[in-house]
Amino acid sequence: xxxxxxxxxxxxxxxxxxxxxxxxxxxxxxxxxxxxxxxxxxxxxxxxxxxxxxxxxxxxxxxxxxxxxxxxxxxxxxxxxxxxxxxxxxxxxxxxxxxxxxxxxxxxxxxxxxxxxxxxxxxxxxxxxxxxxxxxxxxxxxxxxxxxxx
Numbered sequence: 001x002x003x004x005x006x007x008x009x010x011x012x013x014x015x016x017x018x019x020x021x022x023x024x025x026x027x028x029x030x031x032x033x034x035x036x037x038x039x040x041x042x043x044x045x046x047x048x049x050x051x052x053x054x055x056x057x058x059x060x061x062x063x064x065x066x067x068x069x070x071x072x073x074x075x076x077x078x079x080x081x082x083x084x085x086x087x088x089x090x091x092x093x094x095x096x097x098x099x100x101x102x103x104x105x106x107x108x109x110x111x112x113x114x115x116x117x118x119x120x121x122x123x124x125x126x127x128x129x130x131x132x133x134x135x136x137x138x139x140x141x142x143x144x145x146x147x148x149x150x
Contacts, residue, residue, distance in 0.1 A: 007113035052086035093133040
């Protein structure tokens with residue numbers, strides 16, 4: 001059987017946001033998208049002035065498996081965290097979150113490596129004294145009833 005590279009969840013989400021962001025909207029310009037562990041972003045200077053930043057990373061456990069049936073198949077889940085930073089305003093934070101949610105809902109069953117991507121949660125971590133607004137979006141990538149690799 002030919003070698004098939006394992007999917008990297010944070011890369012899939014970054015690529016999806018990058019290609020699906022509504023760049024026609026003046027209200028929600030695309031922020032800088034960074035896959036935290038891609039090996040490139042660590043050497044890139046990041047500026048919040050270009051519309052903000054969305055830092056994308058997988059959270060522990062990266063892959064969670066639940067055997068089903070006779071243990072020949074598994075339900076597999078991965079959570080991805082998107083931390084949104086904007087120096088603009090609290091409204092901008094909510095607008096960025098809304099555009100991410102729109103993309104995820106539109107691409108629900110359209111990711112190549114996963115059967116489904118779900119928008120799970122949004123939490124605001126605002127500290128106005130620092131003039132930066134921060135929020136965290138949690139996404140879940142799901143593959144159900146897939147065969148165990150042997």
